[in-house]
Amino acid sequence: MAEDIRDTYDRIYRYCFYRIRNSAAAEDITQEAFLRYFAQSTGIRRGEDMAYLYTITKNLCVDHFRKKQYDEIPEEYPGEEFSEKSETKIAVRAALEKLEEEQKEVILLRYPGGLSVNETAEAMGISRFAVYRLERSALSEMKKYLKGAFGHEN
Secondary structure, eight states: OOSOHHHHHHHHHHHHHHHHOOHHHHHHHHHHHHHHHHHHGGGOOTTOHHHHHHHHHHHHHHHHHHHOOOOSSOTTOTTOOOOHHHHHHHHHHHHHHHSOHHHHHHHHHHTTSOOOHHHHHHHHTSOHHHHHHHHHHHHHHHHHHHHHHTTOOO
């Protein structure tokens, strides 16, 4: 991969954590994704590395959910004092959960994942224009939800 491995590892881990909300499981899935990626990477065409790595990661997250159910509350919140920052995190996660699955996937790939529009399109198997459309509609829906959650009228 052209990117620094540590940066890529962090991006994949964040993606996993946002998907499954369990740091230990996210760490395990991230490691497994890299192992599978490096075991299969000889046949990958140049420029598709990140999309392939995210596809592996997404599939591992889906497999993880099939095996085990998790509580709706993220692991870092129990016992934590609810400051304004943690309330915002909860509201953003709640807004994310309100999205359709494709919208949620685009947001997770683009923001915590840090993928470009082209990489996101490749990972999801859709066009760049579909990524733009999904991202725009997802951000609009999240904005509406967050305005309501924080009591803003505008």
